[in-house]
Amino acid sequence: MAPSVADHSQNTTETVTSEVLKLQLNNAQNKGPSYPAYLPHFDVNEKFPPTEIFEFTDPALKADPKKPNLLGGADVKVNHLTPYLGTEISGVQISQLSKEGLAELGLYTAERKVLVFRDQDFKDIGPERQIEIAKTFGKIQIHPTSGNVKGYPEFHVVYRDGSDSSFREYNGSNRINNTQWHSDISYEKQTPGTTLFWILDQPETGGSTLFSSQVEAYNRLSPEFQKRLEGLKAVHSAVYQADFARARGGPVRREPVESIHPLVRRHPVTGEKALYVNQGFTRSIVGFKDEESEYLLKFLYDHIAKGADFHIRATYQPGTVVVWDNRLTVHSAVDDFADNVRRHAVRLTPQAEIPIPA
Numbered sequence: 001m002a003p004s005v006a007d008h009s010q011n012t013t014e015t016v017t018s019e020v021l022k023l024q025l026n027n028a029q030n031k032g033p034s035y036p037a038y039l040p041h042f043d044v045n046e047k048f049p050p051t052e053i054f055e056f057t058d059p060a061l062k063a064d065p066k067k068p069n070l071l072g073g074a075d076v077k078v079n080h081l082t083p084y085l086g087t088e089i090s091g092v093q094i095s096q097l098s099k100e101g102l103a104e105l106g107l108y109t110a111e112r113k114v115l116v117f118r119d120q121d122f123k124d125i126g127p128e129r130q131i132e133i134a135k136t137f138g139k140i141q142i143h144p145t146s147g148n149v150k151g152y153p154e155f156h157v158v159y160r161d162g163s164d165s166s167f168r169e170y171n172g173s174n175r176i177n178n179t180q181w182h183s184d185i186s187y188e189k190q191t192p193g194t195t196l197f198w199i200l201d202q203p204e205t206g207g208s209t210l211f212s213s214q215v216e217a218y219n220r221l222s223p224e225f226q227k228r229l230e231g232l233k234a235v236h237s238a239v240y241q242a243d244f245a246r247a248r249g250g251p252v253r254r255e256p257v258e259s260i261h262p263l264v265r266r267h268p269v270t271g272e273k274a275l276y277v278n279q280g281f282t283r284s285i286v287g288f289k290d291e292e293s294e295y296l297l298k299f300l301y302d303h304i305a306k307g308a309d310f311h312i313r314a315t316y317q318p319g320t321v322v323v324w325d326n327r328l329t330v331h332s333a334v335d336d337f338a339d340n341v342r343r344h345a346v347r348l349t350p351q352a353e354i355p356i357p358a
């Protein structure tokens with residue numbers, strides 16, 4: 001049957017739409033990055049001494065559970081994304097929060113695991129103030145291998161614009177998908193807690209972040225299985241990350257470390273128990289033979305990855321800041337946008353306590 005007029009007009013519309021998209025894409029690329037001062041900086045000569053243990057008290061311990069300084073404003077709107085984790089918030093400026101408000105932010109992040117703040121001026125307040133705010137939640141980790149901001153090694157820069165394929169290479173170049181569940185820098189002795197991540201340039205569609213609740217992942221297990229896991233410890237390693245950076249001629253600012261952490265940890269403020277393993281950095285279970293370790297970790301990674309009923313997808317709009325608790329969640333970038341589209345984001349990663357066994 002010959003195509004009808006309706007079919008034909010649909011084809012024309014599709015052609016026009018794809019031409020418009022191409023044009024938008026070209027315009028976006030030609031424009032250059034919106035925040036060139038935050039482009040990733042790699043200096044192979046940059047070296048830092050080993051990370052030292054420091055005294056840590058979670059500021060959320062002192063927070064008012066009612067959170068009047070965070071959520072008390074007349075314009076504040078709160079929208080829970082799912083029952084277990086994720087809350088979208090508008091009508092609050094993180095940059096304007098008092099010390100008490102920031103403590104409440106830490107508490108709310110622990111309770112909801114991931115907070116998505118819209119319309120923030122945070123990206124425009126300058127590196128010093130951004131660092132000062134993030135320091136509320138602990139000493140900021142200087143990443144050993146990733147791009148940082150020139151003069152401000154505390155920033156971890158996430159950047160793609162088609163000229164750099166390192167993200168895919170890191171995940172493995174022959175994979176079906178690029179989902180890579182992980183908790184940030186879990187190889188450190190003092191692992192990160194309340195973590196801030198904000199977008200500077202994002203694709204029109206896609207480029208979101210998946211999060212999974214490690215608390216709910218733990219809660220789903222049978223009491224018998226939970227009992228078996230409690231008391232176990234796992235090795236978390238920075239070695240692969242450092243080897244990858246060296247092989248590409250990138251910086252290794254500190255020699256890679258390995259830490260042993262409890263497989264189930266307890267949050268110092270909420271007391272919740274959470275699985276603490278992640279495919280990105282956990283390598284083996286202490287005291288298990290290789291096959292036993294691989295078997296158990298594979299089960300846990302599958303369980304975490306498949307639990308869509310305790311996942312969220314955080315989306316970005318200009319001005320979005322996502323705050324998450326790295327002690328209670330794992331996350332993965334979503335690599336679903338075209339290679340030549342720019343995505344530029346920055347993370348500040350305060351380190352919290354040495355994990356408390358459950």
Ligand SMILES: [Fe+2]
Nearest residue numbers: 182183184331
């Ligand atoms: Fe990450």
